[in-house]
Each structure stands twice: as structure tokens, then as C-alpha cells.
Amino acid sequence: MKLHRVAEGPEDGPVVVFGGSLGSDLRMWEPQVAPLVERGFRVVRYDARGHGGSPVPPGPYELEDLGADVLALLDELGVEQAHHVGLSLGGMTGMWLGIHAPDRIASLVLCCTSAKLGPPSMWVDRARTVRAEGTAAVAEAGVQRWLTPGYRERHPDRAEFLRAMIAAVPAEGYAACCGAIERMDLLDLLPKITAPTLVIAGAHDPATSPGEHARPIAEGIPGARLEVVAEAAHLGSYEQPAEFTRLILDHLERA
Ligand SMILES: O=C(O)CC1=CCC(=O)O1
Numbered sequence: 181m182k183l184h185r186v187a188e189g190p191e192d193g194p195v196v197v198f199g200g201s202l203g204s205d206l207r208m209w210e211p212q213v214a215p216l217v218e219r220g221f222r223v224v225r226y227d228a229r230g231h232g233g234s235p236v237p238p239g240p241y242e243l244e245d246l247g248a249d250v251l252a253l254l255d256e257l258g259v260e261q262a263h264h265v266g267l268s269l270g271g272m273t274g275m276w277l278g279i280h281a282p283d284r285i286a287s288l289v290l291c292c293t294s295a296k297l298g299p300p301s302m303w304v305d306r307a308r309t310v311r312a313e314g315t316a317a318v319a320e321a322g323v324q325r326w327l328t329p330g331y332r333e334r335h336p337d338r339a340e341f342l343r344a345m346i347a348a349v350p351a352e353g354y355a356a357c358c359g360a361i362e363r364m365d366l367l368d369l370l371p372k373i374t375a376p377t378l379v380i381a382g383a384h385d386p387a388t389s390p391g392e393h394a395r396p397i398a399e400g401i402p403g404a405r406l407e408v409v410a411e412a413a414h415l416g417s418y419e420q421p422a423e424f425t426r427l428i429l430d431h432l433e434r435a
Pocket of ligand 1: 203269
């Protein structure tokens, strides 16, 4: 699977791969690009399979497929080892890589994510809705999980930009990724991760809350650190770009 990607920054800089949330495309990371490039990093953003400009094979997909896609991307770019920054589904992919391909991962940043995200019926229902009615049917609810109410009120244009982003995701791609999340259980495998890991949560994330989701990840990965960002919901890196980027850069420069 050849993922759609955009690479920016110095070709000889340390490579940082960015993987996004279910329902997003690589534009969700726009706020992070310039600050990392200015600090000398080679920033590679990709669209997960079934999303954005990447191919949309028919489902089912497993997390293993999403991880293998990133390894194929690294191979194609001739990159032996990269940092991986992932949010939600991107963070799940990052954990899979840290567990199954430790030699390829220099460090991990796991944003607003979970090692086991139930109940399975929620993902079955959402996949069924999307296959029947399209991603537009889940776009508004998605934005409500992604952004705090105050931010949506202050920035209706940005909320609309993200709503349209979700609605543009191919239904089969979104639904098949729901299935991968439904079947994911990484909790017992977290101690295998050896990469230096930073876990970042949004204080108001209704999908992957700090207490129920971020904390177990930070406690499961040896040496991992947890940061909780105030005034952030699920798409914290978009709503609070300055704070997320500061934390990411600090971690990358120490790793
Ligand atoms: O859309 C959601 O409910 C939140 C989410 C779970 C995995 C992901 O990428 O987003």
C-alpha cells in the first residue's frame, strides 16, 4: 500500500512521521509543520489507508495493516528510523509500531489516543451508519468530539473546515478503520515498547479521556511521560497547537 504523503523540511534532518485521527487527512497537522521544519526536522505527514489521498482498499482493515503501511512508507523513503507522532488512530498505529517494529521507531508521541477503545458495538454501529449514509452523517458529531464548545463558537470557520474534512473521507475507508479500532487491544503489549514515549491528552477529550485512556498508556509503557493540555478536546493538536507543538518539540529534541 503506497500512502499519500507530504514531506517537508531539510532532507538530511531527523524524520518525524505524523499520523492522524480517524476521519482526518494530513491537513490536520498543518499547525505543526513550520515550527518543526524551522528546528531542522524532516516532517512527513501521511493519510492513513482509506483516508485523504491514500488508496481505499475494501475492508476489513486491522491495526497491523495500518502499521505495515507506515513501515512501507519508511522503506520507500529510505528511512531506517523515524520519530512517530500520532493522534488517536495515528497514536494507535504508533503504539503498534513501537511494539512490532521497535528498531524503526526513534521515539513516540501518542496524542489523544487509547490502547483499547470500546465498546465494540459503538464501532459496529458507526461503521454501519457510514456505509449506509456516508461520512457526512457522522461529521458534525465528530467535530463536537474534536473541538471544545468554546472553540467551536469562537472559530466557526475552522469547525466547518474540519466538518468538511470528515465528510470528504471515503465511507469504506472510514468504516473499515472503525473495524480496526473495534478489534484493537494493545493494553497487555504496552510494556514491550522501548521507544522514549510522550503521551499527551486533552483535558476535555470526550473520546479518549486522560483518566480512562491516556493514563493507562503512560503507566503501561516503561518510562513514558503524560502531559494533559487544558482547553483541548480530541483534536488537541489543532485546537491548542502552540502547547502541543511545544511538548512535541521538547520530546523530540530530548529523544
Ligand atoms: O471519532 C472518535 O470517536 C474518536 C476517535 C477514535 C479513534 C480516532 O481516530 O478518533
